[in-house]
Amino acid sequence: MTTSNSPASPTKPVKQIPPFQGRRLLPEGVKDLFGTPAAQLQALSDRLRRHFSAWGYDEVIPPTFEYFDTLALGTGPRLEESMYRFFDREGQALALRPDLTVPIARIAATRCFDQPLPQRYAYVATVFRYEAPHGGQQREFYQAGAELIGAASPHADTEILALAVEAIRALGIQNFRLSVGHIGFFRNLLSGLSLSKTETRALIEAVDRRNVPLLNRQLARTSIPEPDRQLLASLPGLCGGPDILDRARNLLPANHTAHAVIDYLGLVYQLLEAYGLGEVVMIDFGEVRGMDYYTGITFEAFAAGSGYAIASGGRYDDLLARFGADLPAVGFALLLERAMRVLERAGQEPVEPRPDAIMVACAHPPCLADLLRRRAFGQRVELDVAEKPLADVIAQARERGIPTVLSCKRAISTQTE
Amino acid sequence: MNDSQPLTLALSKGKLLEPSLQLFEKVGYDLTALRSKSRRLMMDEPQGQLRFLSAKGPDVPVYVEHGVADLGIAGRDVLEETGADVLVPLFLGFGQCRMVLAAPQSRPHQDLRLAHDLRVATKYPAITQRWFRRQGLSAQIVGLGGSIELAPEAGLADIIVDIVETGRTLHENNLVEAETILNIEACLIVNRASHKLRLNEINRLISKIAAVVAPERKS
Numbered sequence: 001m002t003t004s005n006s007p008a009s010p011t012k013p014v015k016q017i018p019p020f021q022g023r024r025l026l027p028e029g030v031k032d033l034f035g036t037p038a039a040q041l042q043a044l045s046d047r048l049r050r051h052f053s054a055w056g057y058d059e060v061i062p063p064t065f066e067y068f069d070t071l072a073l074g075t076g077p078r079l080e081e082s083m084y085r086f087f088d089r090e091g092q093a094l095a096l097r098p099d100l101t102v103p104i105a106r107i108a109a110t111r112c113f114d115q116p117l118p119q120r121y122a123y124v125a126t127v128f129r130y131e132a133p134h135g136g137q138q139r140e141f142y143q144a145g146a147e148l149i150g151a152a153s154p155h156a157d158t159e160i161l162a163l164a165v166e167a168i169r170a171l172g173i174q175n176f177r178l179s180v181g182h183i184g185f186f187r188n189l190l191s192g193l194s195l196s197k198t199e200t201r202a203l204i205e206a207v208d209r210r211n212v213p214l215l216n217r218q219l220a221r222t223s224i225p226e227p228d229r230q231l232l233a234s235l236p237g238l239c240g241g242p243d244i245l246d247r248a249r250n251l252l253p254a255n256h257t258a259h260a261v262i263d264y265l266g267l268v269y270q271l272l273e274a275y276g277l278g279e280v281v282m283i284d285f286g287e288v289r290g291m292d293y294y295t296g297i298t299f300e301a302f303a304a305g306s307g308y309a310i311a312s313g314g315r316y317d318d319l320l321a322r323f324g325a326d327l328p329a330v331g332f333a334l335l336l337e338r339a340m341r342v343l344e345r346a347g348q349e350p351v352e353p354r355p356d357a358i359m360v361a362c363a364h365p366p367c368l369a370d371l372l373r374r375r376a377f378g379q380r381v382e383l384d385v386a387e388k389p390l391a392d393v394i395a396q397a398r399e400r401g402i403p404t405v406l407s408c409k410r411a412i413s414t415q416t417e
Numbered sequence: 418m419n420d421s422q423p424l425t426l427a428l429s430k431g432k433l434l435e436p437s438l439q440l441f442e443k444v445g446y447d448l449t450a451l452r453s454k455s456r457r458l459m460m461d462e463p464q465g466q467l468r469f470l471s472a473k474g475p476d477v478p479v480y481v482e483h484g485v486a487d488l489g490i491a492g493r494d495v496l497e498e499t500g501a502d503v504l505v506p507l508f509l510g511f512g513q514c515r516m517v518l519a520a521p522q523s524r525p526h527q528d529l530r531l532a533h534d535l536r537v538a539t540k541y542p543a544i545t546q547r548w549f550r551r552q553g554l555s556a557q558i559v560g561l562g563g564s565i566e567l568a569p570e571a572g573l574a575d576i577i578v579d580i581v582e583t584g585r586t587l588h589e590n591n592l593v594e595a596e597t598i599l600n601i602e603a604c605l606i607v608n609r610a611s612h613k614l615r616l617n618e619i620n621r622l623i624s625k626i627a628a629v630v631a632p633e634r635k636s
Contacts, residue, residue: 134482134483175614176614177613177614179613209503209504209505209506210504210505210506210607210612211504211505211506211507211508212506212507213507213508214505214508236506237620239613239616240616240617282613282616284613300613302609302610302613302614303610303614304614306484306610307481307482307483307484307485307608307609307610307611308483308484308609308610309609309610
């Protein structure tokens, strides 16, 4: 990531700082943000906070670390494995939060359970996972997301989907798709087939990888009867526009319980169309990965310029019960670093942390009053506390791309020459 | 979306390259340019639908996972070794070989559970580690870049995990196969984001490839 504010300069030799010679300054997986990327991240975070707030979602700020056991109660095994763990001085196992969904579920279930429902929570925060860095995402990375707790209606699901789409748009990302599935479809196809855990896992793997030959091979190893086998074999291809709903309907026998799931998704799709979001939405019944966590709709957002999903979410009605309050919930998280890459690849101008003017320090009360007034009106004005000669102030302003130098009420443009 | 941009396909240099080129010629693409100027690392076919990018075998899953390439052809060995999170819609029927556990002829049937301080030499440490864990065994993995068959005789390892096609190399180095760990063949892999963003183009390409692969498959 580029951090310099000045135009591209030839690479300078790396200066070795004596105390760090031969040693890395930072552990792998974390990064310093300053200059443009920091300003950019802050600007995007602000935009998302305003967006969440406008939809009625309140900021929630859980602690950065808490008891490992408490977090592990809510995470699946994969996330549990990736948690940063450590001990406090009493020997209690602690962990850094690997997401915000679990702490929010804990807060809603243990502290706010008797408050009016539904409850709406939002956050922009860092999370920590001991994983190989991928897609611009390091071991500490930024998530922005929302959780809607205590409502299980299609309207609730649609609100979270629409909120996710509008959040992506609020960032300035144009070219993207939201792929929506429903884990209930796969569950319904499997119910009554009495498959072993190993067989189910093999089927999930083949469907998830969209590998029809492998899926057929796995199906042949099971005792699944022919009509069900054909249904399962069609899953990897049940992905596309809204016509997929009809294709799925036609594949199912008339009285199959999975029809209810298709009808439900159809309803959600209609609601999304009413929001004006039909175009960006795809339907995908082949999304089966979150089987052990999600209980209803699942979704992922993909944008041109990122090989990885930039946002994902779904309904998880079983999670809050683990913390003592049996409340339905749906939510999503957006990965800010990936979104920033997408914007960068789309050629969007990043937010530059650049002052509007530098004022020469003169200590005249009227000049300082002018300085304060400009700042109060939202201008970004630096005072030259180093007391450089005017020519040097102008030279530096020009180098940093700052358009104006203020000297005793005289506004000197740095761009005329 | 992006209909003007060709789909980018990463090909493995090495022994998968020729059968991969033949595959796309059978599908109907004109690859003369690619064949004649094979030094170039990136090249579009004349219709402008596909851009070929040649990479080292183990890099192909990485390119595709990151979305630098939309699709790729990679052996199951490198796919499993990198653990890349990609779609694998098709097995392609070529590049077939096996990854095996091989032991010295002098001790062909050693019981791995009884061996202590077992050292395994391999070019595929991740696959090997996973296999040993799944068997409930522990082993010290010695990661090597090549000539794995020499490791036992050189005293670097007790057994090896390596790829065999005919078994001749093993035999020449006084090794015998003990177990097949992975059946390998070339796979078509697809980036997860590309699959969604360019669904129709990719599905069309997959079915064209499937059509020329399917009749030749034995199973």
